[in-house]
Amino acid sequence: MPSHEIERKFLLQTLPVTAPLAPPIAIQQGYVCIDAEGTAVRLRTKGAQAFLTVKRGQGLVREEGEIELTVDQFEHL
Numbered sequence: 041m042p043s044h045e046i047e048r049k050f051l052l053q054t055l056p057v058t059a060p061l062a063p064p065i066a067i068q069q070g071y072v073c074i075d076a077e078g079t080a081v082r083l084r085t086k087g088a089q090a091f092l093t094v095k096r097g098q099g100l101v102r103e104e105g106e107i108e109l110t111v112d113q114f115e116h117l
Contacts, residue, residue, distance in 0.1 A: 067085065068085045069082055090109040092106070092107050
């Protein structure tokens with residue numbers, strides 16, 4: 041069953057003093073637009089993990105399905 045993504049963006053002037061510092065994680069990603077109705081495929085690596093995500097719809101709330109890939113599958117695609 042697909043989940044839904046709610047697009048929200050926030051711009052901070054500074055980090056809160058109480059925010060813990062997390063180690064950085066390298067992210068690579070790319071999108072392929074499939075049709076005019078807003079269907080798109082995203083390939084992303086996040087550290088040692090890789091994902092393929094299909095997004096459908098337009099606007100602030102979109103249907104989303106995601107599967108985890110191996111790094112070899114990601115590199116092949």
